[in-house]
Amino acid sequence: xxxxVVIPAFQAxxxxxxxxxxxxxxxxxxxxxxxxxxxxxxxxxxxxRTAMPSAxxxxxxxxxxxxxxxxxxxxxxGDLLAMLDADDLWMPGKLAAQEAAxxxxxxxxxxxxxxxxxxxxxxxxxxxxxxxxxGGAVPxxxxxxxxxxxxxxxxxxxxxxxxxxxxxxxxxxxxRLAGALxxxxxxxxxxxxIRAGSLSSRAGGSQPGFLAxxxxxxxxxxAV
Numbered sequence: 448x449x450x451x452v453v454i455p456a457f458q459a460x461x462x463x464x465x466x467x468x469x470x471x472x473x474x475x476x477x478x479x480x481x482x483x484x485x486x487x488x489x490x491x492x493x494x495x496r497t498a499m500p501s502a503x504x505x506x507x508x509x510x511x512x513x514x515x516x517x518x519x520x521x522x523x524x525g526d527l528l529a530m531l532d533a534d535d536l537w538m539p540g541k542l543a544a545q546e547a548a549x550x551x552x553x554x555x556x557x558x559x560x561x562x563x564x565x566x567x568x569x570x571x572x573x574x575x576x577x578x579x580x581x582g583g584a585v586p587x588x589x590x591x592x593x594x595x596x597x598x599x600x601x602x603x604x605x606x607x608x609x610x611x612x613x614x615x616x617x618x619x620x621x622x623r624l625a626g627a628l629x630x631x632x633x634x635x636x637x638x639x640x641i642r643a644g645s646l647s648s649r650a651g652g653s654q655p656g657f658l659a660x661x662x663x664x665x666x667x668x669x670a671v
Contacts, residue, residue, distance in 0.1 A: 448550070449478040450542055450594070451525030455515035456482055459533035460489040461569075462640065464498040469536040469638075471499060475543035478525055479503065482533075485515040491533075513606040513614035520605070526597045530590040530615070534567070534640045537591075541636040545594035548632060556627035557595035560636030562587035567642035574643065584635045590615035592637040599627055 452470060456463055463482075470480060480502040484492040486509025495504045505518060516530060527546065531537065541560065548558045561584035566574075603622045606614040623629075 448527050448546060449525040450475075450527045450529060450546065451523035451597075452477045452480045452529045452531060453516060453519035453523060454480070454482045454495075454531050454533050455485055455512045455519065456487065456491050456495065456533035457485040457509065457512065457515070458487050458489050459491045460487070460494050462534035462567075463491060463494050466531060466533055466536060467495065467498040467502065469539075470531070472539045473537065473542045474540050475546060477529065477542060479523065481505065481519045481522055483507065483515040483519045485509050485512065511608060511611055513610055514608045516614075517605040517608065520600065523597070528595045528597050528600055529593070530595075532591055532639075534642065535591050536638040536640070538634070538636050538638065540634070542594065544632055544634065545636065548630070549594060549596070552630065554628060555596075555630055556599040556622060557588075557593045558630050558632060559586070559588040559592045560632040561585065561634055562589065562592050562637040562639055563635050564639045564641050567640050569642055586631045587637060588619060588629055588631065589637070589639075590618075591639070593629070603627070 454466065467480070470477065480499060482495040482502050482504045484495065484504060484506045486507065492504050492506055495502055503522070505522060507515065507518060520528060527549070529542065545558050545560065549555060563584040599622065603618065603625060606618050610617055
């Protein structure tokens with residue numbers, strides 16, 4: 448199986464190199480890495496090319512993370528897809544463990560794993576104590592923790608570009624309603640960075656984008 452990694456990136460100069468290094472440290476190297484620079488003005492594309500010269504860098508006018516991810520997926524050639532935010536990190540055995548699990552379970556659409564959150568060094572100790580969830584790793588099917596079969600992605604369809612946040616959660620909801628099956632590995636595969644202003648740090652219920660995603664999910668359930 449071939450693995451394609453897609454990274455939507457906007458104004459990611461401060462974190463993208465570390466994210467790419469976590470991909471480069473994988474014990475099972477991906478077959479391609481695609482970075483979609485979504486209209487950044489901080490040199491994100493140049494950092495991607497420097498940190499990982501083998502990566503394919505696509506640039507576009509700013510259209511949002513969902514649109515950038517859709518562009519990356521359309522360009523991907525692998526039969527397994529892995530998405531990663533431009534400020535999050537993978538554990539070194541992530542791709543190897545998940546590929547092995549999918550080989551053993553052909554009925555699964557994808558497989559997740561454990562997620563742990565960490566404070567970005569840019570946070571003050573007081574903000575880190577307030578914003579970083581306590582309690583260690585949690586089972587996770589967020590996009591950055593999942594290895595997904597391309598055929599399933601294509602069946603469910605692209606991410607909803609009308610959603611500025613929550614678009615991967617919305618896609619997972621659509622997939623599960625369609626009968627796609629997922630499992631979660633017990634080990635940590637994703638380290639999610641918490642920093643001021645990032646999507647990870649926001650209270651989802653208070654954001655209009657998350658409310659829009661929730662309304663779509665409710666409407667689908669009522670239609671079933």
